[in-house]
Amino acid sequence: MPCWPKRGRRLLQPIAKATEAAPAKINLALHVTGRRGDGYHLLDSLVAFADIADRVTVEPAAEMSLDVTGPRAAGVPADARNLVWKAAALSGAPPVAITLEKHLPAAAGIGGGSSDAAATLRALERLGLASLPDPADLLELGADLPVCLSPRAVRMEGIGETLSPVPPLPPLWCLLVNPGVALSTPAVFAALETRENPGLRGHMPVGAGAFCAWLAGQRNDLEPPALRLAPVIRDVLAALAAQPGCALARMSGSGATCFGLFPAEAPARAAAAALSRAEPGWWVAAGRLA
């Protein structure tokens, strides 16, 4: 079904396809505050996004199809197991052809699959094929789906369904580094030693220096169990922290991707180049935080 843009009175060309960026999700802080009866953990997380992204293109088609391309396509399912396919099916839209260009590593703690699924839903909405769902209705696709639907910095609580606004982030660049170890999210949660920890403390300051100092006082409670499962994460954190201009190094989500925060762009880019040279087997990407 073609979608006619509503701008002006003239009849414009129908939108034949829609492409959406699926940005990396970064848990700047991730506190595990409890566990529900069904085993899911309660979280208190400050979530942000980086302009380092997969790309999802959706167009109407006679039957559902999925083509996975790009430098990180290997190992990513190209059928109904993929979250983009599941999202399209859940939306109730007619059949579409989806092209997923993978740039983000999978099973890496940066919500790749969830962000791809959310981008698919935004593309379907732009094409007029489905309306955007209520974020909480997306939990059945994954706990990271609600936060990825509108990718901007927010506080995330519950198991991922409670989203509340935060003040705008200061200008910050981030360096994402993954040592090439895939970590299973359930395995990392299962290896947690303490499940009832305090939530985020205090109020988020506005300036970059004060913000990074405040963030340093918060935690990622999944870091200790992830480090036990993949000790190489310690090397990644040390390598990031040693980069000139790096204000904070921490793991995102259930790992193994870690991030460094840089108040200025040039040191972030220089650190990306230095780490890529030193560790050619690691995935390294620098971008702006949003």
Ligand SMILES: C[C@](O)(CO)[C@H](O)COP(=O)(O)OP(=O)(O)OC[C@H]1O[C@@H](n2ccc(N)nc2=O)[C@H](O)[C@@H]1O
């Ligand atoms: C760790 C985070 O990345 C933080 O943003 C997310 O909470 C994980 O989100 P996700 O990958 O979309 O997770 P899901 O696919 O929903 O869940 C995978 C598994 O992780 C565990 N899980 C996930 C989320 C949560 N709040 N508590 C959990 O215990 C459960 O064992 C679940 O079976």
Ligand SMILES: Nc1ncnc2c1ncn2[C@@H]1O[C@H](COP(=O)(O)OP(=O)(O)OP(=O)(O)O)[C@@H](O)[C@H]1O
């Ligand atoms: N679009 C997709 N991209 C990557 N993996 C996908 C996708 N759809 C389904 N998967 C499957 O989901 C698994 C988890 O991948 P994903 O990149 O979503 O990582 P994640 O670490 O669980 O993210 P997070 O915990 O931060 O939400 C992969 O091993 C893969 O088999």
